Amino acid sequence: MPTASLSVLDVPFDERPDPDEYIRAAMEWHFGPDTGSPFWLRKAGTLDFDPRRDVKGVADLALFPNVTGELRDVPVRDLIPQGYGADARIVGVFESGGTTGAPKRIVCLRDWLDRLTHGLSADLDGLGIPRGVDWLAIAPSGPHMVGEMVAGTAARHGGLMFRVDMDPRWVKKLISAGKAEETDAYVSHLVEQAAYVLRTQDIGVLMTTPPLLERLARHDDLIELIGEKVKGIMWGGAHMDADTRDLLRTEVFPGCALYGTYGNTMILGGATERLGLGPDEPCVFDPRTPFVTFSVVDPASGEPVPYGERGQVVMNHVSKSALLPNNLERDLAIRVPPPEGAAGDSVADVGPVAMFDDEVVIEGVY
Amino acid sequence: MSQPATTPDALDAPDAPHAVDTPDAPHAPGSPDAPPALQALDALGPKGPYRSRHRLTISDVTGTPMAELSLVPRLFVTRALAALRAAATPPLEERLAALKRAGELFATGTVAGMTAAAYESAVCRMSGTPLANVRIAVEAIRLSATEAYRSVQAARPVGAVGDWRDPYARGGTAVWIRRGDVFAVHAAGNHPAVHALWLEALALGYRVAVRPSRREPLTPYRLVSALREAGFGTDQVVLLPTDHDAAGEILHGADLSMVYGGQEVIDRYAADPAVLPNGPGRSKILLTADREWRDHLDVVVDSIARHGGTACVNATAVLVEGDPAPVAEALAERLAALPSLPPQDEKAVLPVHPLDTARGFERLLLGKAGGARAWLGGDGVVDDLGDGSAALRPAVFQLDDPLDPRLGMELSFPCVWVAPWTRAAGVAALRDSLVVTAITGDEALLDALLAEPSVKNLYIGDHPTHWIAPGIPHDAYLGEFLMRTKAVIRG
Numbered sequence: 001m002p003t004a005s006l007s008v009l010d011v012p013f014d015e016r017p018d019p020d021e022y023i024r025a026a027m028e029w030h031f032g033p034d035t036g037s038p039f040w041l042r043k044a045g046t047l048d049f050d051p052r053r054d055v056k057g058v059a060d061l062a063l064f065p066n067v068t069g070e071l072r073d074v075p076v077r078d079l080i081p082q083g084y085g086a087d088a089r090i091v092g093v094f095e096s097g098g099t100t101g102a103p104k105r106i107v108c109l110r111d112w113l114d115r116l117t118h119g120l121s122a123d124l125d126g127l128g129i130p131r132g133v134d135w136l137a138i139a140p141s142g143p144h145m146v147g148e149m150v151a152g153t154a155a156r157h158g159g160l161m162f163r164v165d166m167d168p169r170w171v172k173k174l175i176s177a178g179k180a181e182e183t184d185a186y187v188s189h190l191v192e193q194a195a196y197v198l199r200t201q202d203i204g205v206l207m208t209t210p211p212l213l214e215r216l217a218r219h220d221d222l223i224e225l226i227g228e229k230v231k232g233i234m235w236g237g238a239h240m241d242a243d244t245r246d247l248l249r250t251e252v253f254p255g256c257a258l259y260g261t262y263g264n265t266m267i268l269g270g271a272t273e274r275l276g277l278g279p280d281e282p283c284v285f286d287p288r289t290p291f292v293t294f295s296v297v298d299p300a301s302g303e304p305v306p307y308g309e310r311g312q313v314v315m316n317h318v319s320k321s322a323l324l325p326n327n328l329e330r331d332l333a334i335r336v337p338p339p340e341g342a343a344g345d346s347v348a349d350v351g352p353v354a355m356f357d358d359e360v361v362i363e364g365v366y
Numbered sequence: 367m368s369q370p371a372t373t374p375d376a377l378d379a380p381d382a383p384h385a386v387d388t389p390d391a392p393h394a395p396g397s398p399d400a401p402p403a404l405q406a407l408d409a410l411g412p413k414g415p416y417r418s419r420h421r422l423t424i425s426d427v428t429g430t431p432m433a434e435l436s437l438v439p440r441l442f443v444t445r446a447l448a449a450l451r452a453a454a455t456p457p458l459e460e461r462l463a464a465l466k467r468a469g470e471l472f473a474t475g476t477v478a479g480m481t482a483a484a485y486e487s488a489v490c491r492m493s494g495t496p497l498a499n500v501r502i503a504v505e506a507i508r509l510s511a512t513e514a515y516r517s518v519q520a521a522r523p524v525g526a527v528g529d530w531r532d533p534y535a536r537g538g539t540a541v542w543i544r545r546g547d548v549f550a551v552h553a554a555g556n557h558p559a560v561h562a563l564w565l566e567a568l569a570l571g572y573r574v575a576v577r578p579s580r581r582e583p584l585t586p587y588r589l590v591s592a593l594r595e596a597g598f599g600t601d602q603v604v605l606l607p608t609d610h611d612a613a614g615e616i617l618h619g620a621d622l623s624m625v626y627g628g629q630e631v632i633d634r635y636a637a638d639p640a641v642l643p644n645g646p647g648r649s650k651i652l653l654t655a656d657r658e659w660r661d662h663l664d665v666v667v668d669s670i671a672r673h674g675g676t677a678c679v680n681a682t683a684v685l686v687e688g689d690p691a692p693v694a695e696a697l698a699e700r701l702a703a704l705p706s707l708p709p710q711d712e713k714a715v716l717p718v719h720p721l722d723t724a725r726g727f728e729r730l731l732l733g734k735a736g737g738a739r740a741w742l743g744g745d746g747v748v749d750d751l752g753d754g755s756a757a758l759r760p761a762v763f764q765l766d767d768p769l770d771p772r773l774g775m776e777l778s779f780p781c782v783w784v785a786p787w788t789r790a791a792g793v794a795a796l797r798d799s800l801v802v803t804a805i806t807g808d809e810a811l812l813d814a815l816l817a818e819p820s821v822k823n824l825y826i827g828d829h830p831t832h833w834i835a836p837g838i839p840h841d842a843y844l845g846e847f848l849m850r851t852k853a854v855i856r857g
Contacts, residue, residue, distance in 0.1 A: 180614065214441050220448070242419045244439040251445065 006035075009320040010111070013118040019290035019343035020057030023318060027051045030323045035083030039074055040323060043067065058293050058343040061316045062302075064325040068266050071096075071104035079107050079322065094145035096265040108145060108268060109321035116269045117152035119288050120261075124157055124205075126275045127257040129232035132158040133204025138194050138212050139237065140166045145265055146237060150207045153234075162201060164193045166209075168237070191215050191222075198225045206230050206256075209237040210244065217252050227255055236261035236270060239331075239351050245283055260285065262350055266327050267292045267317040271347065274339070282348040284336050291319050293344035296335035299328070304345070310334050313347060405433040405488075407583055410590045410605035411442065412449030418442075422580060422607075426491035427709065427718045427755035433492070435583050440612040443575075446604045447619030450548045450573035453601035458528075458571070460597070462515050465569060468589075468596035469511025473504050478591040485588055489558055490709040493582040494718035494755065497710055499673050503558035506834075507589065510562035513836035514569035520837040521845025530854045538855035545850050546621020548573050552613065553586060554626035554644070555579025556676045556778050561589050564624065566844050568593070574603045577616055583607055617641070622848060642847045647678025647800035648774040649831040652787060654806035655687040660696070662805050662828060667700045669803060669831040671760065674717040675780035678800050679832040683773040685787035685795055691739075694764045694784040698741035701760035701780055706749040716749075716757045717779050724748045724756035727777060731761060734775055738783070739764040747779065768795040793818050800841060801831040 008025045011017045030036045031044055031051045044051065049063050071079075076093050089110035095103035125131075135154040141147030141163065154161040174183040190212060197203060206226065208216075213235060216222050226233075233248075233256045240248075240260065249258050262285040263270025269292065271285035287294050296311040297304050305311035313331045317324040333347035404423065408415035418436040426432050438446075455461075474482050486500050495503075510517065522528075526540035535541070549572040551564045556579075567574050578586040583605075590605040606616060617623050617640075624642045625631055632645035651666055653659045659666075669681035686693045707714040719727070728748045735744070743761025750756045758779035765772060765783055768791035773783045787795055793814045796802050803825040804815055815824050822841050825833060834840065 184618075214444060217441060218444050218448070241439055244441045246419075247439070247441050247445070252441070 013115055014122075016341065017290065019293075022290045023055060023057050023061065026318045026320070026323065027055045029083060029320060030081060032083070035081055037081045037323075038078040039070075042078075058290060058316070061293070061318070061325040062295075062314075066327050068104055068324060068327045071106065071266075072102045074105075076105050076107050079105075080109070081321065084109070084321075091148060092145075093143075094148070094265060094268075095143040103143065104266065106145075106265060106268060106322060106324070108148065112268060112319050112321040113148065113152050115291070115319070116149060116288070117156045120149075120153040120272065121156045123259065123272055123275060124153075124232060124234075127232060127259055129157070129205060129257060129259075133231065134202060135159045135161040135205045135207060136164070136194060136197050136201070136203045137161055138164040138166060138190055138206075138208040140168050142167075144168070145268065146263060149263075149269060150234070154205070154207075157205075159205060162197045162203065164190055164197070166190055166212075187212070187215050191219070195219070195222060198222060198229070203229050205232045205234065207234040207236075210235055210240040211238055213248060213252075214244070217248075223252060226253060230256050232257045232259060234259045234261065236263050240283070241351070242282060242349065246279070249279070262347070264315060264329065266324050266329075267315050268319070268322060268324075269317075274346070282334070283350075284346050284348045285350065286339055286342065286346045287315075287344065289338065289342040289344060292317050294347055296333055296345050296347060297328075305335050307335050307337055310349075313350075316344075404431055407433050407435045407587050407607070409436045409438045409442070409607055410587070410594070410600070410603075411438070411446050412601050412604060414600055416442065420609075424492060424580070424583070425720075427494040427720055428491075429720055429754045432488065433584070435578075435580065435607050437607050437609055438612065440608075440615045443606055443608060443612050443615040444619060446606055447548060447550075447575060447616065449601045450575060450604065451619075453573055453599065455547070455571040455573070456599075456602070461569060461571065464593070464597035465511045465514050465565060468592040468598070469508040469565075471596055472511070472589055472592040473508035475592070477588050477595060480588065485584065487710050489582065489584050490714075492584055493555065493558075494709045495557065495582075495676070496674050496707075496714035496716065496718075497712060498715065499676075500558055502673065503562070503585070506559045506562040507565070507585075509836060510565045514565055517836045518566050518569050518843075518845050521839075521843030521849065523851055526851045530856065535854045535856045538853065540851040541854045542849050543852050544571055545848060546572070548575065548620045548622075549848065550575045550577065550616045550620035550623040552577045552616070552623065552625040552627075553579050555581030555583075557673060558582065558585040559673075559677070560626065561585050563840060563844055567848055568598070568603060570845065570848055572622075572848065573601065575606055575616060575620060576604070577606050577608055577613060580607065624844075624847075642844075644678070644841065646774070646776050647680070647682070648776055648798055649679055649681050649801040649803075650683045650685060650773070650796055650799045651681050651803045651831065652796060652806060653684065653686045653693065654787075654804075654808055654811070656807045657805050659686065659693055659805070663696055663700065665803070665805075665828050665830050666693075667697065670697070670782045671701060671704060671715060671780040672830065672832050674715060674778075675760070676717050676778040677832060678776075679834070680776075680780070681782060681803070681831045682776045683783045683785065685768055685773075685785055685791075687787050687789075690764055690784045690786050694739075694741045694762050697782065697784065698760075698762040701762060701782075702742055704760060704780070706751065706757035706759060708751060708753075708755070716759060718751065718755050718757050721748070721750060721754060721756045724758055727758055727779065731777060731781060734772060735761075735763050738772065741784075743781070747781070774798060793821075796821060801825060803827075803829055803831050 006025050008017045008022050030040050091108040091110055091113050095105050137150045139146050151161050260273040261270040271287040274284040274286050293316045295314045299312040310332055313329045313333050315327045331350055333350040336346040336348045338346045408417045420437045422435045423431050424433045489500050490497050522542050526542040527534050549567040554560050576586045593603050622640050626644045632643045635641040635643045704715050709718045728746050741762040747759045747761050748756045749759050760780035763783050765785040768785050768787050797820045799821050801823045802821050815821055
């Protein structure tokens with residue numbers, strides 16, 4: 001097999017390279033002794049296949065073990081491909097939510113963030129969200145990548161960004177400890193801060209999570225303010241069921257374009273809502289292939305489920321800056337055919353793994 | 367009824383085992399894969415019926431799918447309660463007239479396209495409640511709607527009037543006012559009659575949100591539909607079937623709430639002044655030695671078995687001064703004669719469940735009954751009806767100790783614990799009871815039972831524990847919780 005040209009890894013933002021050719025080039029880069037990261041070069045010795053020889057395309061990413069658990073301990077500098085040399089431009093070190101044990105860490109490089117935010121901004125153009133309007137993000141910052149991603153997108157779209165900080169780890173701790181009142185008080189605190197910005201500034205784009213949108217919707221005055229000012233609402237960070245999405249679109253914020261993202265630290269970004277979906281179509285998320293690819297599988301067999309069926313989502317991130325293949329996530333989603341020319345699967349109706357209780361439920365009596 | 371500590375309560379009970387969550391895989395209606403047409407039980411929101419994408423298939427006791435219940439998301443709850451809050455309360459006369467119309471319509475009319483007979487049959491099949499009990503419940507709901515004013519006025523303090531315009535206000539008076547505007551009910555599904563009580567809140571001028579039990583949502587669906595057809599606006603009363611994660615939003619959005627559940631629910635909300643919990647009844651009958659128990663056997667059997675034994679007002683325990691064995695034996699003989707029949711049978715008296723659910727009840731009972739003397743049901747209480755469903759047959763167990771905690775173990779079928787009662791055990795053995803029927807001539811004992819705060823209702827003599835009438839409190843008057851007094855004086 002001819003050695004893939006590494007230039008495809010730096011393909012212009014507007015172009016989508018041939019997926020399999022791209023993956024082969026990425027294998028050359030990440031497993032080349034002079035270009036790969038210390039982490040992957042060490043790992044290569046433990047694999048029972050040779051990524052440069054055996055990984056010929058997107059489908060072969062399934063050969064890799066899931067290494068995301070190791071990202072809890074690995075020194076992050078070992079994750080940076082050596083090929084960048086001394087001029088590697090680092091945006092920052094970011095962490096997964098850290099809600100299930102210790103957080104996993106990744107390093108985000110400038111070339112990847114630029115590619116990501118370019119795509120998001122282009123989608124906003126497609127949705128008719130004007131450039132040059134200002135943004136309000138009620139979203140995690142600090143160790144969480146989403147804040148950086150949104151700030152980058154706002155800047156690229158010509159906006160100033162106002163921020164309300166959110167600590168999702170603390171919220172989850174409160175919830176799991178059953179401290180509903182404290183959770184409620186914290187969310188009220190976020191809403192109050194957002195209200196100051198919405199009342200005084202000309203906010204054209206709002207970015208937040210579905211639970212926060214629901215909490216904003218408790219306040220008629222805020223619904224009115226958002227209706228007057230905001231042209232687009234970008235949401236992510238939590239699931240949104242189809243009925244809630246429909247209510248937001250038709251009743252609560254009918255004048256705003258709603259734009260969903262399905263993000264994850266382990267893919268250094270997210271899949272985004274397909275543009276032009278009809279009101280009765282489910283919310284489909286398309287990953288930015290071939291950089292990010294999904295497959296929807298039966299967790300028991302690891303085999304893909306048929307289109308239209310529900311399965312568990314496997315995610316791959318393959319960029320010049322990072323390699324995180326074959327990561328089985330806990331989310332369930334319906335497998336959807338990808339757009340023309342894209343690789344892997346798209347997903348719809350994303351939700352958490354459902355729990356079933358086979359115990360007899362005995363309902364209370366008054 | 368009581369439940370094990372591990373059992374989820376009414377607020378976050380997962381679906382009954384025979385209800386299956388159906389996340390909507392999109393399918394074309396009419397395509398070969400489309401499910402057969404089921405009755406659609408829509409949410410009834412502030413803009414009318416609402417059919418969600420997230421629906422729950424509800425099956426009858428044999429496992430045959432019957433209906434699709436729309437489950438609303440949290441955001442829908444938020445908006446619905448905001449609409450109730452923004453609404454105005456219609457004048458008293460209008461409310462009472464509409465309640466009366468709704469009660470008659472519910473009991474005899476065609477509501478949301480369903481005749482009264484079709485409704486009665488459907489509730490039987492859905493919940494396994496015997497037809498006779500459904501009819502009792504329908505009558506209770508009709509009576510509550512038509513007599514609502516009388517019922518609520520019974521709770522008004524004698525020093526309070528209804529309006530500042532009342533002449534009494536010239537010299538100063540109390541006026542009886544609402545503590546809030548929006549009342550939420552997290553309903554139970556054990557008996558359709560639970561929906562009789564909250565009608566009082568509408569009579570008092572509250573706007574009401576009902577979260578139905580997912581085991582039997584048909585009764586509140588019909589009742590809320592009837593109220594709307596009778597003239598209540600869609601912003602006056604709403605039906606909000608939800609997942610448990612939206613239940614908290616209903617509590618949040620309402621001024622006051624009433625919840626049904628087990629001991630856990632009672633404990634959780636005991637300190638919340640905005641929540642009225644309805645818990646296990648643990649109703650009891652006391653037979654003292656100065657009375658001939660054989661003369662009262664009918665009322666004891668009726669107390670245990672009426673309503674299929676599913677109500678909080680059914681007797682869970684019988685305490686006998688002297689040897690309880692003959693009483694237990696006689697009860698076993700009488701209760702054993704009750705027939706096992708499909709719930710929609712005119713003669714059905716026992717509750718019916720899907721076979722697996724029934725076996726779960728049986729396991730629970732037999733697991734607790736160790737060491738007790740079984741007079742009936744010791745080998746099990748499940749009677750397989752052969753169509754996927756089973757009747758729960760009566761059980762009679764004898765205990766030795768009047769303070770045995772199992773005297774408070776309430777199961778939703780005719781299941782009774784019989785124990786000896788002694789003067790030494792006294793009132794302590796009768797504590798924590800929604801109703802005590804005391805068949806005794808001992809006035810000092812009656813005084814003590816009346817004074818005991820945890821005995822909620824005291825019926826003296828030959829009255830079944832399930833006796834109730836308009837104007838009689840169930841667990842104090844609901845009006846005591848919903849209303850307060852305000853001093854008013856005018857020139």
